[in-house]
Amino acid sequence: xxxxxxxxxxxxxxxxxxxxxxxxxxxxxxxxxxxxxxxxxxxxxxxxxxxxxxxxxxxxxxxxxxxxxxxxxxxxxxxxxxxxxxxxxxxxxxxxxxxxxxxxxxxxxxxxxxxxxxxxxxxxxxxxxxxxxxxxxxxxxxxxxxxxxxxxxxxxxxxxxxxxxxxxxxxxxxxxxxxxxxxxxxxxxxxxxxxxxxxxxxxxxxxxxxxxxxxxxxxxxxxxxxxxxxxxxxxxxxxxxxxxxxxxxxxxxxxxxxxxxxxxxxxxxxxxxxxxxxxxxxxxxxxxxxxxxxxxxxxxxxxxxxxxxxxxxxxxxxxxxxxxxxxxxxxxxxxxxxxxxxxxxxxxxxxxxxxxxxxxxxxxxxxxxxxxxxxxxxxxxxxxxxxxxxxxxxxxxxxxxxxxxxxxxxxxxxxxxxxxxxxxxxxxxxxxxxxxxxxxxxxxxxxxxxxxxxxxxxxxxxxxxxxxxxxxxxxxxxxxxxxxxxxxxxxxxxxxxxxxxxxxxxxxxxxxxxxxxxxxxxxxxxxxxxxxx
Amino acid sequence: xxxxxxxxxxxxxxxxxxxxxxxxxxxxxxxxxxxxxxxxxxxxxxxxxxxxxxxxxxxxxxxxxxxxxxxxxxxxxxxxxxxxxxxxxxxxxxxxxxxxxxxxxxxxxxxxxxxxxxxxxxxxxxxxxxxxxxxxxxxxxxxxxxxxxxxxxxxxxxxxxxxxxxxxxxxxxxxxxxxxxxxxxxxxxxxxxxxxxxxxxxxxxxxxxxxxxxxxxxxxxxxxxxxxxxxxxxxxxxxxxxxxxxxxxxxxxxxxxxxxxxxxxxxxxxxxxxxxxxxxxxxxxxxxxxxxxxxxxxxxxxxxxxxxxxxxxxxxxxxxxxxxxxxxxxxxxxxxxxxxxxxxxxxxxxxxxxxx
Numbered sequence: 020x021x022x023x024x025x026x027x028x029x030x031x032x033x034x035x036x037x038x039x040x041x042x043x044x045x046x047x048x049x050x051x052x053x054x055x056x057x058x059x060x061x062x063x064x065x066x067x068x069x070x071x072x073x074x075x076x077x078x079x080x081x082x083x084x085x086x087x088x089x090x091x092x093x094x095x096x097x098x099x100x101x102x103x104x105x106x107x108x109x110x111x112x113x114x115x116x117x118x119x120x121x122x123x124x125x126x127x128x129x130x131x132x133x134x135x136x137x138x139x140x141x142x143x144x145x146x147x148x149x150x151x152x153x154x155x156x157x158x159x160x161x162x163x164x165x166x167x168x169x170x171x172x173x174x175x176x177x178x179x180x181x182x183x184x185x186x187x188x189x190x191x192x193x194x195x196x197x198x199x200x201x202x203x204x205x206x207x208x209x210x211x212x213x214x215x216x217x218x219x220x221x222x223x224x225x226x227x228x229x230x231x232x233x234x235x236x237x238x239x240x241x242x243x244x245x246x247x248x249x250x251x252x253x254x255x256x257x258x259x260x261x262x263x264x265x266x267x268x269x270x271x272x273x274x275x276x277x278x279x280x281x282x283x284x285x286x287x288x289x290x291x292x293x294x295x296x297x298x299x300x301x302x303x304x305x306x307x308x309x310x311x312x313x314x315x316x317x318x319x320x321x322x323x324x325x326x327x328x329x330x331x332x333x334x335x336x337x338x339x340x341x342x343x344x345x346x347x348x349x350x351x352x353x354x355x356x357x358x359x360x361x362x363x364x365x366x367x368x369x370x371x372x373x374x375x376x377x378x379x380x381x382x383x384x385x386x387x388x389x390x391x392x393x394x395x396x397x398x399x400x401x402x403x404x405x406x407x408x409x410x411x412x413x414x415x416x417x418x419x420x421x422x423x424x425x426x427x428x429x430x431x432x433x434x435x436x437x438x439x440x441x442x443x444x445x446x447x448x449x450x451x452x453x454x455x456x457x458x459x460x461x462x463x464x465x466x467x468x469x470x471x472x473x474x475x476x477x478x479x480x481x482x483x484x485x486x487x488x489x490x491x492x493x494x495x496x497x498x499x500x501x502x503x504x505x506x507x508x509x510x511x512x513x514x515x516x517x518x519x520x521x522x523x524x525x526x527x528x529x530x531x532x533x534x535x536x537x538x539x540x541x542x543x544x545x546x547x548x549x550x551x552x
Numbered sequence: 553x554x555x556x557x558x559x560x561x562x563x564x565x566x567x568x569x570x571x572x573x574x575x576x577x578x579x580x581x582x583x584x585x586x587x588x589x590x591x592x593x594x595x596x597x598x599x600x601x602x603x604x605x606x607x608x609x610x611x612x613x614x615x616x617x618x619x620x621x622x623x624x625x626x627x628x629x630x631x632x633x634x635x636x637x638x639x640x641x642x643x644x645x646x647x648x649x650x651x652x653x654x655x656x657x658x659x660x661x662x663x664x665x666x667x668x669x670x671x672x673x674x675x676x677x678x679x680x681x682x683x684x685x686x687x688x689x690x691x692x693x694x695x696x697x698x699x700x701x702x703x704x705x706x707x708x709x710x711x712x713x714x715x716x717x718x719x720x721x722x723x724x725x726x727x728x729x730x731x732x733x734x735x736x737x738x739x740x741x742x743x744x745x746x747x748x749x750x751x752x753x754x755x756x757x758x759x760x761x762x763x764x765x766x767x768x769x770x771x772x773x774x775x776x777x778x779x780x781x782x783x784x785x786x787x788x789x790x791x792x793x794x795x796x797x798x799x800x801x802x803x804x805x806x807x808x809x810x811x812x813x814x815x816x817x818x819x820x821x822x823x824x825x826x827x828x829x830x831x832x833x834x835x836x837x838x839x840x841x842x843x844x845x846x847x848x849x850x851x852x853x854x855x856x857x858x859x860x861x862x863x864x865x866x867x868x869x870x871x872x873x874x875x876x877x878x879x880x881x882x883x884x885x886x887x888x889x890x891x892x893x894x895x896x897x898x899x900x901x902x903x904x905x906x907x908x
Contacts, residue, residue, distance in 0.1 A: 061560065347788065348790065349787050349788060369790045369792070370787075370788065370789065370790030371789070371790035372790075374790070380788075382788055384784070386782075387782045387784055387785060388782070388784045388785055388788055389785065389788065390782075390785060391778055391781050391782040391785045392781070392782060393781050393782075394777075394778070394781065398774070401774065402774075402778065402785065402789045403788070403789055405771070411771075414770070414771075415765070415769040415770060416768070416769045416770065416771070416774060
């Protein structure tokens with residue numbers, strides 16, 4: 020992502036006092052790790068510009084910043100995956116050169132990646148053994164089971180990784196790090212795949228680790244989590260260190276505006292008359308899966324009306340992927356009426372035919388599923404939009420027409436990229452997600468189904484996506500949002516249900532259930548029927 | 553310790569230059585090889601690279617050798633773009649020769665316009681039939697097409713041998729394992745007087761254009777590319793993977809079969825126990841040397857055709873063994889693959905042990 024440094028306004032005057040927390044309250048003890056004046060440039064982009072970061076033993080330290088702010092680069096330098104162009108790192112007061120992750124691990128640094136580096140064809144146990152460079156023994160297996168139980172991260176060591184959902188894969192990473200008994204644990208957006216109860220459990224775990232003396236560098240864009248957990252926050256914007264603040268003393272809004280540089284638009288749930296017509300109907304959808312550990316779906320019933328946003332909560336790996344495939348047509352049923360769009364049974368139709376009828380879907384995985392990583396944005400626009408947008412001339416692909424559509428999406432959704440010719444993999448996660456969601460929304464679908472719309476997306480992009488979903492519903496489309504982010508669902512959806520082990524709960528009006536109650540549904544429990552909507 | 557580190561951004565320019573660099577390195581390594589064999593370097597260079605194309609006849613021979621390579625490589629590149637690894641084009645070529653040649657022998661001495669088109673059709677169908685076997689095995693039983701298509705090549709070669717030793721043997725041929733010479737109506741017209749250059753060269757160019765349009769402008773071509781780069785995105789977009797596998801294999805089978813028919817109905821003029829000097833395998837190198845792009849394949853095809861001619865010339869004028877052709881082709885592929893690795897990765901010399 021290209022960051023236009025000169026166009027960013029730096030509110031220097033408001034930032035200066037914030038440095039006090041690290042300067043004035045600094046205790047005489049040496050920091051566990053101190054990064055000094057770290058700079059790192061990529062072609063066309065200064066990812067880190069003289070960034071300082073200091074973490075003390077037993078401290079939970081937040082690293083805040085939008086996508087492209089340079090958080091990942093800084094973390095990669097700390098973990099030895101990248102080398103800084105200038106600046107240096109001190110570990111317990113001594114200058115170190117972290118030339119590789121092995122060196123970092125040797126020092127006691129562990130990293131839970133946002134994008135997981137796992138071998139798909141190996142088992143959980145083998146992956147953990149590989150990551151720790153130890154043999155995959157029964158002993159290790161028992162350790163995995165112990166740690167995963169102790170920290171509430173259920174994990175079967177013998178399962179093959181390719182059968183696991185995103186959420187389960189993250190658990191492997193967390194468990195792997197905890198097994199190393201690190202001195203510094205870096206967590207990159209760890210809670211996006213957890214239920215509220217699990218988040219609480221994780222926080223308990225993290226606080227326990229901190230009290231045992233482990234320092235934690237916590238990267239997240241969820242400001243309320245940072246307020247609940249962290250005692251100090253380093254805020255990056257556009258590659259620069261803009262502030263070190265105490266999250267306990269700053270309001271969420273202040274933190275957000277430090278991070279974003281301008282006022283944050285927070286969408287409000289829109290209340291409006293929901294029309295009676297059912298645009299998407301799932302009628303007793305069941306499916307078995309051929310994959311060894313796929314989740315079968317059981318008798319799913321769901322109706323989404325025109326003008327309505329329905330949310331489906333649930334922890335990853337409870338049938339979300341399978342459900343989306345049934346709706347999108349990637350998995351077809353022999354019963355035409357199992358899925359209906361605007362009253363028409365489409366269960367046997369292929370994805371293209373369903374799109375022509377007005378159903379657009381966005382799967383969870385951005386690279387490789389929703390978009391082709393090595394293809395340009397123009398080609399990625401053509402990928403799904405050619406059914407509903409004229410993009411061909413005499414049957415042949417028209418670069419001009421496709422580029423026009425891609426550029427419209429880029430403009431409408433403020434996608435930061437190097438033009439419509441940029442390849443999808445060159446975009447940051449948030450910008451690619453904006454492009455993908457925008458690509459489907461600009462097709463003016465009648466029914467829009469999106470899975471994890473804001474996973475790993477920064478706050479600015481997330482609010483833009485939420486606003487776009489609401490606008491689409493207010494135009495009369497039916498919107499179904501499958502998400503693990505319960506706050507997001509409570510914020511934007513009118514009705515909510517939860518998916519657990521391939522079964523869908525009743526749907527409830529979001530105004531009549533609490534986050535805790537939805538959490539119960541996500542765990543497969545039931546709540547009083549009074550609120551059924 | 554040397555290790556490979558992925559580059560941040562592979563250079564596009566180097567991607568295009570890599571084949572030229574590989575070619576240059578091949579020539580240099582070839583010259584070193586000549587020197588080691590005691591052949592004067594200048595003479596070796598001339599005999600291998602210049603002499604074969606220093607006359608009009610030489611150039612026409614280049615076209616004769618390049619035509620089947622280009623026809624097959626252009627079709628292979630379609631499959632390779634789509635992650636369908638057909639390496640049995642040689643077998644599909646042989647089947648094309650067998651089926652087309654059988655038609656020629658069936659209509660022996662029948663002097664009619666329809667004989668040649670029937671032979672072509674039969675050759676195409678023969679190649680497609682042979683390619684349909686790995687397609688069926690892959691789509692029905694998920695059997696790896698690399699193995700099945702390669703194994704079928706040996707079956708095809710033995711089948712041809714069986715036929716020319718048996719049912720298709722020339723009755724007046726003193727028991728030599730070869731068929732009758734095809735009659736005039738079953739032989740390809742030459743497009744240049746006094747040479748062996750036949751219409752296969754034009755068909756090859758036509759296939760290049762057709763494939764180029766297919767890959768760059770049609771929905772099918774787009775689907776093939778998406779399937780190769782991100783199969784799940786292809787499913788999401790609604791492309792049916794099995795259909796793409798069938799298409800990739802059948803298209804290649806058809807082109808290879810036609811190339812095989814052109815060989816027997818053109819330069820050879822009859823069925824022999826061996827009808828191809830490994831065109832089907834060499835075409836794999838051609839496809840990659842041409843960066844899986846139809847236009848690149850044309851140039852790559854000409855280069856590889858030169859390696860055949862140069863090899864023959866080196867045998868005659870330098871007394872070098874026939875293996876020299878294979879050595880040059882192998883070196884070229886080796887250098888190309890090495891260049892490709894270095895485009896995506898860089899070499900890093902690392903100290904072992906942990907820095908403190």
